[in-house]
Amino acid sequence: MSGKPIYQQIADELLNLIGSGELGPGDRVPSTNELSKFHSVNPTTSAKALTELFDAGLVEKRRGLGMFVLPEARDKVLHARRAAFAQRFIHPLLTEADHLGLSAAELQQLIDHERSAR
Numbered sequence: 001m002s003g004k005p006i007y008q009q010i011a012d013e014l015l016n017l018i019g020s021g022e023l024g025p026g027d028r029v030p031s032t033n034e035l036s037k038f039h040s041v042n043p044t045t046s047a048k049a050l051t052e053l054f055d056a057g058l059v060e061k062r063r064g065l066g067m068f069v070l071p072e073a074r075d076k077v078l079h080a081r082r083a084a085f086a087q088r089f090i091h092p093l094l095t096e097a098d099h100l101g102l103s104a105a106e107l108q109q110l111i112d113h114e115r116s117a118r
Contacts, residue, residue, distance in 0.1 A: 025074070029059055
């Protein structure tokens with residue numbers, strides 16, 4: 001299991017749904033009670049996950065109806081993930097390539113080879 005707090009795991013799951021398009025613009029996000037029941041957690045935990053999405057500008061609250069995905073949510077999620085991807089994977093890859101003396105062309109060949117082997 002992840003070392004992240006449960007509310008963050010729930011928020012990440014919702015981010016995955018938004019990023020993949022499964023939860024699209026205007027779609028209702030599962031309620032605090034629905035999330036609590038599904039994940040067998042306290043409603044406060046689920047509420048904290050939903051607050052994360054709200055604070056990030058991904059969902060809007062509609063009084064008496066719940067929370068709904070904003071039109072720009074998917075783009076925001078993908079932009080944040082691309083930035084995190086570069087930080088977590090590309091920067092270390094380039095550092096290691098430099099240590100190994102690999103040129104950009106050699107690195108690209110390795111990437112192309114691995115991609116075609118998938």
